[in-house]
Amino acid sequence: MSRVHSARNKDEFNVILNALERNHGLQARWLAELTALWALRISDLLAIKTQQIDESFATGEFSIIESKTQKIKVITLTPHAIKLLSQMRELNPTAIYLFESRYGGKRRALSRKTAWRWMSQVEPDVIKWRRSCGRLGGVNLGTHSLRKSGSRLRQQAGVTLEELQQLLNHSKPETTINYLDNNEQDLVDTFVAGDRALFGSENTN
Template structure:
């Protein structure tokens, strides 16, 4: 399995959104999935199971596939905007991120298809981008904004802050920089 990175700036987040839309020739499925995933920080397999019925309530409650833990996530305003826009564009769909093909009608887009779309954009931009990049990016941007590692740990549902620090990609260079930023 390829190690993927957190996207570390808002400008890169927007650039990825733009490229995902361009590469899909105007279809916003992957760009919407990217932006929604940034808001909820769920693993891709859990993210793809979300239905409109769940999302339109403003809160997603699910049992994580990996951990078996129940998660309850209140959707922020950006996530709710994505849900409403997708519902307006696809009123007949069951899943928030459903396939548009006649062959796979009524099914969510596959994890593999998402990985391929994200990797293609990552390759274009020189970023190791994958389906886990949404979770890592949310963690990194929260960390950059001063949110405590412990709180980020809870958001990502990690068992310890040490796992979270490694997960979001806190590098030795960034740790070294603190010795220059904070001279006492």
């Protein structure tokens, strides 16, 4: 299975968010924003129930047990999160899950498969935007791209490796370093440099 990529910068992250909202509505955008903001695996985000959220408004935080690691993760409600969550609860006051599907008349958590499909459908939008900026190459997006994007953009904003390791609940810094790596994407620039080095071409399109 190919490694999924993160957004390369904040502008590209916004392209992803806007495409999700355009294709699948606000729920898709909110899912992406909270996954990146809380640095969660998609399975953990989709398991969150509205009761946890409602209780967290009074305390300013809530905790989950990560399904993969079985570690406790405490999530702080930032102003942006509070804004999103308030809108979500206002629009869906009777929802059981934070991200809920009522397919077939049954109320259940949105499926990981659906969330992954939403993300994969954004790939053409990102490629189109990259080409408009003079960047070549493809992109492989999935739900894990959101957790990676949240980490990469934090790093670009000055958050330290140690802080990111703690945020992601990684046991080793090497795991976090590998997580932030985007070798396949960065290699594209090396191919483009070949045009200039080998043939003196300035055209990257």
